[in-house]
Every structure is written in C-alpha cells, then in structure tokens.
Amino acid sequence: MQILGTGRAVPQNILTNDMLAKMVDTSDEWIVTRTGIHSRHIATTESIESLAVVAAQNALAAAQLTPHDIDIVICATVTNEQATPSLACLLQRDLGLREDILAFDLSAACSGFVFSLITAQGLLQPGQRALVLGAELLSKVTDFTERSTCVLFGDGAGAVLVAPSSKPFYWTTGVRGDAETLTVAPLIHMNGPAVFKFAVEVLAASMHNVITQAGVEVDQIDHFVCHQANERILASAAKRLGVPLEKFVMNLATHGNTSAASIPLVLDEAVRDGIILPGQRIVIAGFGGGLTYGAIYLEQ
Numbered sequence: 442m443q444i445l446g447t448g449r450a451v452p453q454n455i456l457t458n459d460m461l462a463k464m465v466d467t468s469d470e471w472i473v474t475r476t477g478i479h480s481r482h483i484a485t486t487e488s489i490e491s492l493a494v495v496a497a498q499n500a501l502a503a504a505q506l507t508p509h510d511i512d513i514v515i516c517a518t519v520t521n522e523q524a525t526p527s528l529a530c531l532l533q534r535d536l537g538l539r540e541d542i543l544a545f546d547l548s549a550a551c552s553g554f555v556f557s558l559i560t561a562q563g564l565l566q567p568g569q570r571a572l573v574l575g576a577e578l579l580s581k582v583t584d585f586t587e588r589s590t591c592v593l594f595g596d597g598a599g600a601v602l603v604a605p606s607s608k609p610f611y612w613t614t615g616v617r618g619d620a621e622t623l624t625v626a627p628l629i630h631m632n633g634p635a636v637f638k639f640a641v642e643v644l645a646a647s648m649h650n651v652i653t654q655a656g657v658e659v660d661q662i663d664h665f666v667c668h669q670a671n672e673r674i675l676a677s678a679a680k681r682l683g684v685p686l687e688k689f690v691m692n693l694a695t696h697g698n699t700s701a702a703s704i705p706l707v708l709d710e711a712v713r714d715g716i717i718l719p720g721q722r723i724v725i726a727g728f729g730g731g732l733t734y735g736a737i738y739l740e741q
C-alpha cells in the first residue's frame with residue numbers, strides 16, 4: 442500500500458488542563474505526569490462531518506487528486522451522530538464523490554484506523570484509490586463530571602489517500618470481547634488501570650509481530666506511529682522494543698486521545714513537518730475498546 446497524501450482537521454477551541462481543573466477536582470500537574478497531555482481540541486461549532494470533510498479535502502490536495510479519483514471510503518469512528526447515514530456516505534455527498542464507490546464506517550474504537558487501513562488493503566484493486574479516515578467527536582460521549590476520563594479525550598479527524606503498491610505491507614490484529622474494561626454506552630466508561638495494563642501488553646507485542654513478519658530488525662524502523670492514548674504507554678512500548686522514544690511520533694500533549702482519529706492526525710503532522718519521509722520504514726499500531734489491537738508494517 443502506498444500513502445498518496447494525508448490531511449487533518451481539529452476544532453478551533455482548545456481546552457487546557459487548567460481549564461479542566463476549574464470543572465473537576467484535578468490539576469495540570471496530575472494530568473501531565475500521568476498522561477503527557479497538556480491540552481486538547483474540543484468542538485464548539487464544528488461537527489464530526491465538517492471535520493472529516495476538511496481532513497479529506499486536505500488529503501486530496503496533498504495527493505493532488507480530485508474527488509473523482511476515489512473508489513473506496515472507509516471511515517473509522519465510534520462517534521458518528523447517527524447510525525445511518527454513515528459518515529462515509531455523507532462524505533460522498535459533501536466531497537462530490539462518484540456514486541459507483543464503496544463507502545462505509547468501521548467501528549473498532551481506537552484501533553479503528555488500523556483496522557480500516559487493513560480493510561482498504563484487502564479491497565483495493567490495481568488502479569483504485571481509497572480514502573481512509575479516522576474521525577471522532579469524543580467530547581459528545583465524555584462525562585465532564587468524571588475526572589478519571591474527561592481529562593484524556595479530544596476531538597479531531599485525520600485522512601489518508603492510499604493506493605495498492607508492490608511495496609511490503611504486513612499486518613496483525615487481535616480482538617478480546619470485553620464489555621467491562623472500556624465502553625461507550627452512551628458515555629465513555631473505563632477501568633483506567635486495566636486499559637493501561639492491556640495496552641502495555643499488546644502494543645509492543647503486536648509491533649514486534651509485524652516487524653518479524655517483515656524480516657527486518659527493530660532498529661531499522663524509522664518511525665512508530667501509534668495510537669495516542671498516554672505517553673507512559675508509548676514509553677513502555679519503546680522500552681520493551683528497545684528503541685528510543687524519539688522514534689515514536691507524538692502529539693498527545695496538544696491533542697489528547699482522539700480515538701480512531703489519533704493515528705491519522707499524528708501521521709499527517711509528521712508528514713507535513715518533514716519527519717516522515719518517502720522511502721522510510723514505518724510501523725502503525727492501535728489498541729482500544731472491544732478490546733481490539735492491531736499493527737501494520739509499511740514501506741513508503
């Protein structure tokens with residue numbers, strides 16, 4: 442799979458830790474130390490649809506493609522406003538995509554973008570292109586009176602345009618049906634320490650799995666692009682893999698956890714900042730509710 446272009450969009454409004462400390466019994470010091478998060482974007486006027494549209498338009502511009510060039514749309518989300526129409530279908534209208542496309546939403550919580558990329562890889566025929574997004578308005582399902590969860594989450598959307606290629610693509614996924622540890626029904630409920638333990642266990646292991654499949658050494662990976670949930674989870678994965686944390690691209694400090702949107706958001710930032718470059722080896726990995734996890738090895 443080749444990434445042709447990336448794009449992102451976040452709400453204008455920023456909610457800082459100090460602002461949260463006026464809403465619940467918490468502090469900037471507690472949040473930064475436990476998570477690495479300083480602030481997050483929270484939608485006021487934006488909708489999940491408007492963020493997804495802008496992210497997709499930015500990806501199209503980066504790839505120098507037109508809406509007519511898209512054959513498949515997969516939108517990873519657990520916070521679309523309604524069950525139907527899907528966000529992917531609304532993008533057909535909003536972006537002016539062709540009618541003869543395949544478009545659907547995919548629900549796999551914070552692993553949604555990884556599951557969507559793997560799905561796109563399986564569907565794409567030679568000459569086709571897929572628009573793969575992660576878009577979330579987690580503020581709509583966050584209980585802002587619950588300090589153990591409301592400090593973690595943010596809103597945003599990220600998009601990539603991908604096409605089939607002869608370059609290596611390896612993937613692994615895992616699912617553990619679990620209706621206790623992390624749920625959105627209708628608000629987010631989470632056993633933080635249990636999620637932490639799960640994430641630390643599966644993140645490094647799944648990345649190690651795809652690196653082994655690819656037949657490369659861990660230190661040959663240029664960048665690790667992981668779900669942005671907690672800096673301590675990423676630091677633990679780096680330690681377990683024996684690589685410097687600097688190889689993990691991060692925007693947790695300014696975005697918090699945006700679930701399915703977090704990987705395409707940080708990917709776009711790293712591409713536009715010239716950190717991720719053509720020809721590099723990348724591992725993408727997610728983990729979250731379901732419980733779900735997955736990793737992809739990609740050469741650009």
Ligand SMILES: CC(C)(COP(=O)(O)OP(=O)(O)OC[C@H]1O[C@@H](n2cnc3c(N)ncnc32)[C@H](O)[C@@H]1OP(=O)(O)O)[C@@H](O)C(=O)NCCC(=O)NCCS
Nearest residue numbers: 467468471475551588589592633634636637670671728729
């Ligand atoms: C949520 C998380 C940051 C909590 O950190 P922790 O070190 O596990 O903290 P605990 O939940 O054990 O709570 C420790 C104490 O801090 C308190 N606390 C919880 N949230 C707090 C907050 N926002 N501010 C201040 N204190 C807080 C708890 O009440 C508890 O107090 P107590 O010891 O008096 O009972 C951590 O568990 C985590 O990051 N988990 C993974 C979450 C995640 O990534 N979810 C999404 C996955 S996709």
